[in-house]
Amino acid sequence: xxxxxxxxxxxxxxxxxxxxxVGFTSVAAQDIEQLPLGSTLPLGDVSMEDISGRNxxxxxxxxxxxxxxxxxxxxxxxxxxxxxRYPVVQEIAAANDIGMILLNPNEDYRDKGDGMDDMILxxxxxxxxxxxxxxxxxxxxxxxxxxxxxxxxxxxxEDKLVYVGAIDDNANSAADVEEFYIKDAIEQLSAGQPITxxxxxSIGCTIKRLGN
Amino acid sequence: MRVLGINSLYLWxxxxxxxxxxxxxxxxxxxxxxxxVNLLQNATVDQIQSHIASFSGEKPVLVNIWATWxxxxxxxxxxxxxxxxxxxxxxxLVFISADFEEARMEATEFLDFQGVNFTTFxxxxxxxxxxxxxxxxxxxxxxxxxxxxKDGVTHTEWEGKADYQDxxxxxxxxxx
Numbered sequence: 001x002x003x004x005x006x007x008x009x010x011x012x013x014x015x016x017x018x019x020x021x022v023g024f025t026s027v028a029a030q031d032i033e034q035l036p037l038g039s040t041l042p043l044g045d046v047s048m049e050d051i052s053g054r055n056x057x058x059x060x061x062x063x064x065x066x067x068x069x070x071x072x073x074x075x076x077x078x079x080x081x082x083x084x085r086y087p088v089v090q091e092i093a094a095a096n097d098i099g100m101i102l103l104n105p106n107e108d109y110r111d112k113g114d115g116m117d118d119m120i121l122x123x124x125x126x127x128x129x130x131x132x133x134x135x136x137x138x139x140x141x142x143x144x145x146x147x148x149x150x151x152x153x154x155x156x157x158e159d160k161l162v163y164v165g166a167i168d169d170n171a172n173s174a175a176d177v178e179e180f181y182i183k184d185a186i187e188q189l190s191a192g193q194p195i196t197x198x199x200x201x202s203i204g205c206t207i208k209r210l211g212n
Numbered sequence: 213m214r215v216l217g218i219n220s221l222y223l224w225x226x227x228x229x230x231x232x233x234x235x236x237x238x239x240x241x242x243x244x245x246x247x248x249v250n251l252l253q254n255a256t257v258d259q260i261q262s263h264i265a266s267f268s269g270e271k272p273v274l275v276n277i278w279a280t281w282x283x284x285x286x287x288x289x290x291x292x293x294x295x296x297x298x299x300x301x302x303x304x305l306v307f308i309s310a311d312f313e314e315a316r317m318e319a320t321e322f323l324d325f326q327g328v329n330f331t332t333f334x335x336x337x338x339x340x341x342x343x344x345x346x347x348x349x350x351x352x353x354x355x356x357x358x359x360x361x362k363d364g365v366t367h368t369e370w371e372g373k374a375d376y377q378d379x380x381x382x383x384x385x386x387x388x
Contacts, residue, residue: 032371034351077281077312147371148353166352169338172312202339203310206284206353206372 034145034164037198041067041159042143048103048133051120056101056131058140063099064157065190068182070167071141071151072102072132074122075113076205079149081171083126088174089167090130092183096190098154102132105141106149106208114208138209148204154185162189165200251323252309252316255333257345263333264306268364272303272386274379275358277335277346279310280318284373285355291376293326295383302387307332308346310354361386 035042044059058067068089072079086102093100106114116134123132135141144153154163163185168177181200188195255263267273276292278285296305309332311319316334323332335342343352347369350356358369359382368382 032351077279081312147351151351166339169340171339200340201343201350201352203335203343203352203354205282206355 032142032145032147034147035143035153035161037161037164039161041155041161043140044159046140048135048140049116050131050133051116051123051128052131056133058101061099061101061131062155062159063093063097065097066099066157066162067155067159068093068098068100068186069140069144069153069155070100070102071105071135071144071146071149071153071207073104073106073109073114073149073205073208074118075106075109076149078171078202078204082150082167083128085167085174086126086128086130089182092186096186098186098189100130102128102130103135103140104132105135105138105146107136107138107210108208138207141207141209146207148202148206150202150204151207152182154182154189156189162195163198166202169200169202171202249329250331251328252320252334253331254336255308256336257342260306260308260333261345264360265364267304269362271301272362272367272383273306273358273360274303274383275306275308275346275360277308277310277354277356279354280315280322281311282354286322288355288373288375288379289322289326291374291379293328294376295379299383299387303383305330308335309333310335357382359383359386 041058044062045057047055047057050056058069061067070086072083090100104114104119119132119134122128144151146153150167152163152165152167153161156162163182165181167180167182168174169179169181170177179197181197184197185195264273264275274292274295276289278289280286292305292307307323307328309319311334319334339352343350346356347358347366349369351371353371355373356369356371357374357379359367361367367386
């Protein structure tokens with residue numbers, strides 16, 4: 001009997017939600033080509049709305065020694081785990097004359113927690129003190145081949161991609177990080193040394209692209 | 213009593229909806245049967261590789277990496293369970309949870325709710341090595357799915373959510 005009731009509840013939910021679900025079942029597997037190391041920064045002049053109300057471009061945020069781009073969002077638990085390191089990374093980047101910017105590419109989640117108002121609230125709550133822009137229709141994410149949040153890209157002073165991947169090797173605990181990938185990459189870039197680990201991977205949330 | 217957050221409730225409601233939507237009504241009636249198996253077993257990537265390799269020469273394997281916090285994962289999960297109900301022992305199903313440790317109980321409850329009555333895995337170890345060990349083609353975004361043929365060769369793999377027809381199409385190419 002209990003199961004019957006349970007099924008009825010589910011069935012009711014199903015009927016009520018049917019219209020909302022129409023068109024929601026198409027193929028959605030991502031087929032994204034990762035920007036190869038050595039590539040030139042794409043779409044540097046595209047204007048994007050920042051949480052400050054200003055419009056920013058990647059070229060405008062760039063520092064003398066390069067640019068750090070982080071595809072991020074408000075809704076991914078992996079971002080939430082990692083974002084306590086955003087200020088640390090920002091400080092390291094600034095100390096090395098590298099600009100840093102967060103881009104939110106989750107176009108399909110604008111009404112599910114990743115709209116501009118949500119971004120403003122999230123930035124305030126999380127204590128962001130850096131540009132956080134809306135990547136409309138995930139245009140920049142597509143050009144970068146970004147697949148997840150967070151997904152980090154470091155460009156040198158000549159706009160060449162020199163590092164792509166994760167912030168570090170431990171989303172769960174900053175105290176237990178053994179390899180601080182992006183710190184090492186920034187410092188090696190600044191010192192004019194080859195970047196020893198130029199590409200890393202981490203688990204993260206798929207970017208919520210339109211049509212997915 | 214555990215209090216579910218709004219996000220969790222949303223996931224569970226969606227779960228119910230999608231369970232019906234996909235026609236997944238074949239979950240075992242006897243939920244107690246799941247208590248006899250370890251639904252979520254810790255496993256390193258080496259252990260998972262060995263487990264997958266043990267079916268080489270015997271039957272195809274479908275590997276799905278998911279997490280309770282991942283909405284697309286939760287949405288597609290019933291499709292995969294439907295395929296397991298339909299094709300049974302013609303393929304081996306390997307679920308790997310990428311949940312954080314604090315969500316272990318929620319993941320176990322999710323598996324039980326879905327009618328999973330076999331051992332699945334709980335990811336251990338660093339992401340970079342884990343991802344590389346699963347597939348060079350995987351960037352780390354989840355859900356991630358691999359369909360491996362009877363000879364142990366990856367037939368197809370994809371990142372992101374798929375629908376029932378896509379899963380079935382990929383599976384039929386290796387079980388026939």
